[in-house]
Amino acid sequence: KAGVTQTPRYLIKTRGQQVTLSCSPISGHRSVSWYQQTPGQGLQFLFEYFSETQRNKGNFPGRFSGRQFSNSRSEMNVSTLELGDSALYLCASSFRRAQETQYFGPGTRLLVL
């Protein structure tokens, strides 16, 4: 069974631009969560989607948004990029929501110049 895939793997943007990252969960998994990893803040939860609905959101500004499609694929969007948005963005999927292990993708490394 294929693992979680994320595209693109690497991305360079400039301040003020917007970016869309994509995540395809493991086949059959319906819950997708996003995390941001930076050297200063560590790993922080962004949001979780299940059945095309955002179920939980971390403490991030409204510039960070996401969505989930009927096939469970998810996208996250960051508008008006700031230098501090440079990070590794990790997507994780699980079969259901409750008591489930989350399996992570390889991440998208975003650099904002």
Added chain:
Amino acid sequence: AQKITQTQPGMFVQEKEAVTLDCTYDTSDPSYGLFWYKQPSSGEMIFLIYQGSYDQQNATEGRYSLNFQKARKSANLVISASQLGDSAMYFCAMREGRGNTGFQKLVFGTGTRLLVSP
């Protein structure tokens, strides 16, 4: 308040030796899950082992075992017979809540960098 504490920023071990990575947690929820993930330099978080708060026995997965001491709120990872490929960052994480209303949000510690030498 920090919910997951990993006090060892770095650990050094020789190949074939065992190593313990420390993790303490803080929660008032009686239902929670504890996870360990490995992150090589490539960036992907690799799931290693899981311990539920109601599990009676310590979890084991191959060379990985979790030393779960509920009263002390600790969940240390033990890697037996270290291999060179074990060199990576290791993160302890916790999820609170249960059932379909339980959060899928993982809270991570700051990680421990393990270096295995020949």
